[in-house]
C-alpha cells in the first residue's frame with residue numbers, strides 16, 4: 367500500500383475514494399458538514415437519523431471495511447471529554463483527559479487498538495466542534511487540564527478535510543487552562559504552518575524505524591516524510607514531542623532501533639524537542655483476544671508475550687525500552703525522556 371499522506375495528491379486520491387457519505391439529518395446545513403460535502407462532490411450522500419445505526423450495526427467486519435471506508439458525519443451529543451487511560455503516558459500532568467472528534471483513521475497500522483474497539487472500520491466525523499469547546503470551557507473553569515485530541519484517529523492527517531486542528535489551535539490561544547496535545551503520524555504540518563501556534567499546543571509525532579513502518583504501519587508516511595514535517599514545525603519555533611511508541615519486536619532489534627534514534631537526531635536539533643516518550647507495544651489481554659479473532663496470525667502477536675495485571679506485552683519489554691532509552695539519552699537530557 368502506498369503512503370497516503372506524504373503528498374497532497376495521494377491524500378486527495380484517498381479522499382476522493384469515499385463512495386458514500388452518511389449524514390445525520392440533524393447536521394445538514396452545519397458549516398462543517400457543508401464544507402466537507404463541498405470537498406467531496408462525487409460521493410453518494412445518504413441521510414440517516416443516527417450515526418450509530420450505521421456504525422454500530424452488528425456483524426460488521428472491521429478489516430474489510432477499512433479497505434473501502436465510508437464517511438459518516440454526525441453530531442456528538444454527550445461524552446465530549448474522557449479521563450485519560452492509565453495505559454497512556456501523562457507526562458506528569460495531573461488532570462489528564464482525551465477527546466475524540468473523529469473515530470477511526472485511514473492509516474492501517476497492524477497494531478492499532480481501534481480495530482478491537484470499534485464495531486466498524488468506517489470513519490465518523492463529529493462536526494459540532496463548538497460543543498467540545500464548551501465542554502472544555504466548563505472543565506477548565508477551575509483547573510488546568512492536559513487534553514489529548516488525537517488518540518482515536520489522526521487529526522492532522524484529516525486537516526485538509528476538516529480544519530479541526532486549526533480550530534483547536536485557535537481555541538487554545540484563548541484558553542490558557544488547557545494544554546492540548548495533537549498526536550500524528552502524518553507529514554501534514556503544512557496544513558497548519560501558517561497559524562499562530564501558542565505554547566499550550568503540543569504537536570507530537572509518533573515515530574518508528576522505517577523497517578517497522580514498512581511492515582506494520584501500512585499507508586502511513588515514511589520516517590523521512592515525518593521528520594521533514596517535524597523540522598518544519600521546529601523551524602517555526604515549536605518545541606515538539608516525539609512519541610517512540612509502540613516499540614515493536616523486529617529482527618535485529620538493537621541495530622534497527624539504534625540506527626533509528628541516530629537517524630532522528632541526525633536531522634532534528636535536540637533544542638527543538640520538548641520531550642520524548644518511549645513505550646513498548648502493549649494492550650489489555652481482552653483487547654488482544656478481540657484483535658486476534660479479527661486478524662488471525664497477526665504479526666504483532668507472533669513473538670512471545672507476557673501478561674502482567676491483565677496487560678500483554680513482549681517478554682523482552684524491559685530490555686526493549688532500555689535499549690531505546692539508552693540511545694535517546696545520548697542526545698537528550700534525561701528529564702525530557704518519559
Ligand code: SF4
Pocket residue numbers: 470471472473474475477478479480517518519520551
Ligand atoms: S495512526 Fe493510530 S489510529 Fe491510525 S491506524 Fe495507526 S495506530 Fe490506528
